[in-house]
Amino acid sequence: MKKTWGGAFDKSPDDLAWRFGQSIESDSVLWREELDVSIAHARMLGATGIVPEADVIVSELEKIRAEIEIGSLKLPQDAEDIHGAIEAILFERIGEIAGKLHTGRSRNDQIATVTRLWLRRRCADLRRATRRLQSVLLELAERHQRDPMPGYTHMQRAQPITLGFHLLAHFWMLQRDVVRLDFVEKACEECPLGSAALAGTPFPIDREMTANELGFALPSPNALDATSDRDFIGDALHACAMIMQHLSRLCQEITMWTGAEYGFMRLDDSFSTGSSIMPQKRNPDFAELIRGRSGRVFGHWVAFQSMMKALPLGYNRDQQEDKPPLFDSVRLCVDSLALCAGMMETATFDVLRMKETACEDFSTATAVADALAATGMPFRKAHELTGKLVRECEKRGWTLMDLDESRLSEIGLEIPVSILEVVDVEGSIRSRDLPGGPGPEAMQRQLQKAKQLLRE
Ligand code: ARG
Numbered sequence: 001m002k003k004t005w006g007g008a009f010d011k012s013p014d015d016l017a018w019r020f021g022q023s024i025e026s027d028s029v030l031w032r033e034e035l036d037v038s039i040a041h042a043r044m045l046g047a048t049g050i051v052p053e054a055d056v057i058v059s060e061l062e063k064i065r066a067e068i069e070i071g072s073l074k075l076p077q078d079a080e081d082i083h084g085a086i087e088a089i090l091f092e093r094i095g096e097i098a099g100k101l102h103t104g105r106s107r108n109d110q111i112a113t114v115t116r117l118w119l120r121r122r123c124a125d126l127r128r129a130t131r132r133l134q135s136v137l138l139e140l141a142e143r144h145q146r147d148p149m150p151g152y153t154h155m156q157r158a159q160p161i162t163l164g165f166h167l168l169a170h171f172w173m174l175q176r177d178v179v180r181l182d183f184v185e186k187a188c189e190e191c192p193l194g195s196a197a198l199a200g201t202p203f204p205i206d207r208e209m210t211a212n213e214l215g216f217a218l219p220s221p222n223a224l225d226a227t228s229d230r231d232f233i234g235d236a237l238h239a240c241a242m243i244m245q246h247l248s249r250l251c252q253e254i255t256m257w258t259g260a261e262y263g264f265m266r267l268d269d270s271f272s273t274g275s276s277i278m279p280q281k282r283n284p285d286f287a288e289l290i291r292g293r294s295g296r297v298f299g300h301w302v303a304f305q306s307m308m309k310a311l312p313l314g315y316n317r318d319q320q321e322d323k324p325p326l327f328d329s330v331r332l333c334v335d336s337l338a339l340c341a342g343m344m345e346t347a348t349f350d351v352l353r354m355k356e357t358a359c360e361d362f363s364t365a366t367a368v369a370d371a372l373a374a375t376g377m378p379f380r381k382a383h384e385l386t387g388k389l390v391r392e393c394e395k396r397g398w399t400l401m402d403l404d405e406s407r408l409s410e411i412g413l414e415i416p417v418s419i420l421e422v423v424d425v426e427g428s429i430r431s432r433d434l435p436g437g438p439g440p441e442a443m444q445r446q447l448q449k450a451k452q453l454l455r456e
Contacts (some may be wrong), residue, residue: 004084026073026324026439027082032414033117034082036064040213051100054192060094083107086256108227108315120331123185129337134174136345141167145443148425149354159247159366160358160425165438171450173246180239187232191216195223197312226315233322237301240329244294247336251287258284268346300325358425362390364400369429371419391403
């Protein structure tokens with residue numbers, strides 16, 4: 001077993017205790033960042049004259065990075081953690097000089113730096129995946145900007161909207177996720193490297209240099225805070241939880257809409273699964289799995305907060321437990337975003353069926369009440385009058401769309417004919433054309449605004 005400590009110990013750790021403490025299985029994913037950070041640190045040790053043999057260390061670390069990259073070198077899985085694994089490989093190759101790499105640093109500032117660097121890079125992946133789903137939704141929204149569908153509240157048909165309008169609502173949810181990801185990235189902008197264990201180092205290291213080389217904005221201002229802080233992980237887990245919550249809502253709609261009760265949508269074969277017993281079935285398994293796995297990501301956030309709660313300052317080994325939830329959440333988010341983009345991009349929508357559904361019931365009643373109120377009638381009265389109109393129509397087996405001048409006068413509620421402009425779904429949608437509405441002008445503006453954001 002490869003250890004980075006032990007000088008003061010007479011005995012090796014108990015087998016189970018050693019395995020219990022190992023994190024190599026999960027933190028192997030940090031290998032590239034571990035090497036990037038070590039290389040930056042070694043270069044700085046050379047440049048400042050602290051370690052004259054730094055060149056040897058740097059070039060060997062670069063070789064190790066390249067070999068892991070192409071798969072010719074595997075990390076020793078008996079190491080304690082990723083730091084121990086890389087250090088062991090380095091020792092094997094350059095001997096005692098390898099020991100100079102750890103001058104002026106500790107695993108505590110190392111893991112804080114490596115994890116921040118990893119997360120900054122994953123923020124870019126997450127943003128790319130979110131942007132991709134947004135652009136799929138935007139393209140669909142543009143195509144279906146005039147296709148009516150029922151808008152729902154309480155899962156009951158409420159007012160007609162368009163499919164494009166509905167899809168853009170999901171676009172804006174994801175836009176807020178992008179803002180949250182920007183925040184997470186900002187939470188990772190300080191570089192803890194050089195904080196050492198908790199109290200800095202006496203070596204004349206150049207913290208600006210390493211921060212710069214690794215793309216951080218600046219060195220962290222307080223070594224104790226820098227090695228204790230895991231806020232950036234909490235922020236990331238929260239951002240991931242919100243993304244998954246949003247995707248779970250999209251996936252719920254996919255699941256409902258692809259069922260015969262709605263019949264709005266059909267998933268492509270490549271994103272559907274069959275049943276082992278019912279040959280006719282097409283199941284939206286991937287939408288369901290995303291919906292289900294969202295729970296796992298919410299759990300990760302709670303697990304993390306519970307682990308951090310009441311931890312005294314200074315590194316505590318508890319903090320090792322921050323990474324598995326982070327890694328799993330980020331991977332699930334990236335995959336789920338990509339799957340949603342794939343599902344939506346290849347799906348087909350039954351726009352006729354959607355329109356028919358929007359025409360059933362009395363979903364243009366609000367538009368009628370609004371039209372009455374526009375004539376000067378108090379809205380409450382208009383609401384009541386429209387209610388009566390709906391009842392009269394129901395008695396006669398008509399929908400609001402079946403109304404014309406003669407039928408209006410037959411009902412005899414003294415309702416002005418101007419309401420006929422909004423009794424059909426298109427009229428109702430057209431009448432809601434102020435910013436934020438589903439009307440054609442408003443949708444154009446919304447589409448433009450969304451496109452602008454994606455271009456940025
Ligand atoms: N594996 C540890 C972690 O992930 C690395 C830091 C260990 N530091 C220490 N002093 N034991 O948190």
